[in-house]
Amino acid sequence: MVEQTSLQPGALRSGISAVVPAAGVGRRMQAHCPKQYLTLAGKTLLQHTVERLLAHPTISSVVIAISANDGYFAQTGLGEHADVQVVTGGLTRATSVQAGLAAVTTQWVMVHDAARPCVTHADIDALIAHAQSHQDGALLAAPVRDTMKRANDDGQVAHTVEREALWHALTPQMFLTQTLKRALEIAGDQVTDEASAIEAIGGHPILVPASASNIKVTHPEDQWLAAFYLSQQEGQA
Numbered sequence: 273m274v275e276q277t278s279l280q281p282g283a284l285r286s287g288i289s290a291v292v293p294a295a296g297v298g299r300r301m302q303a304h305c306p307k308q309y310l311t312l313a314g315k316t317l318l319q320h321t322v323e324r325l326l327a328h329p330t331i332s333s334v335v336i337a338i339s340a341n342d343g344y345f346a347q348t349g350l351g352e353h354a355d356v357q358v359v360t361g362g363l364t365r366a367t368s369v370q371a372g373l374a375a376v377t378t379q380w381v382m383v384h385d386a387a388r389p390c391v392t393h394a395d396i397d398a399l400i401a402h403a404q405s406h407q408d409g410a411l412l413a414a415p416v417r418d419t420m421k422r423a424n425d426d427g428q429v430a431h432t433v434e435r436e437a438l439w440h441a442l443t444p445q446m447f448l449t450q451t452l453k454r455a456l457e458i459a460g461d462q463v464t465d466e467a468s469a470i471e472a473i474g475g476h477p478i479l480v481p482a483s484a485s486n487i488k489v490t491h492p493e494d495q496w497l498a499a500f501y502l503s504q505q506e507g508q509a
Contacts, residue, residue: 273408273474273475273476284376284377284379285377285378285379287330288381288382288400289335289377289380289381289449290333290335290381290382290444291335291336291383292318292322292334292336292384292385292386293368294308294386295337295338295339295360295362296308296339296368297339305344307386307489307490308321309344312499313499313502317389318345318350318386319349319350320502321386321387321389322336324390324391324393325396326353326355328396331396333356333378334355334356335358335359335372335373335376336357336358336359336372337358337360337361338360339361340360345358357375359371359372362461364462365464366459366460366462369383369466370461373449373456376449379449380446380447380449381448382399382400383444383446383452384444384445387489387490388442388443388486388487388488390485390487390501390502391444391483391486392483392486392505395412395483395486398412399412399444399446399480402478402480406477407451408475408476408477409445409467409475409477411441411443411446411477411479412442412444412445412480412481413440413479413480414439414442414486415439415481417435418435420432421433439479442488451470454473455470455475456469458473459472459473485501485505487501
């Protein structure tokens with residue numbers, strides 16, 4: 273369990289903000305632009321993601337971390353939204369998240385991947401309920417269902433990994449803002465998600481089962497699956 277960080281009176285206001293690191297280039301997509309700017313149904317992935325977060329009644333603001341030489345963000349119009357703040361991100365996810373956290377003024381913060389446009393409000397509700405009842409925070413996750421293999425240096429199977437109790441870490445991930453700031457300062461910029469930073473300072477975040485639709489657009493075929501989920505969700509709405 274992480275030791276609670278003492279807050280100065282008035283240092284942070286009540287509420288929840290979201291940080292969206294969007295400074296990456298997404299090389300695995302083999303696209304003409306960073307993957308967060310690929311379009312689905314007339315909007316970029318980043319627009320879908322940020323609008324989904326802002327539509328949740330408990331999220332008061334979104335901080336987006338973009339690269340210093342981003343030539344696409346201005347075209348999204350997101351910077352004109354009253355509840356959106358834009359900061360300059362870094363070369364790694366951790367440094368981009370730290371840049372976003374520096375602009376957060378709420379007690380709680382969730383961090384969400386720019387390329388996860390299909391997260392549901394029901395999953396966000398569950399995440400908030402679990403995170404706020406556990407001082408080490410929480411993250412959306414999915415249990416591993418397939419048989420897992422560990423490879424050797426030659427690309428051959430070294431052994432089978434027991435899948436019981438293994439989970440895929442998803443986002444959003446939600447923590448006390450001060451705690452996450454301190455964890456990232458201690459863990460350094462090589463952690464690949466925020467829960468890893470909390471673990472590095474002795475925390476044990478809660479795993480919150482998430483919908484299968486909460487996919488991350490990483491490879492070209494993911495784009496079409498995300499479009500399908502978005503159309504299904506819009507139809508249900």
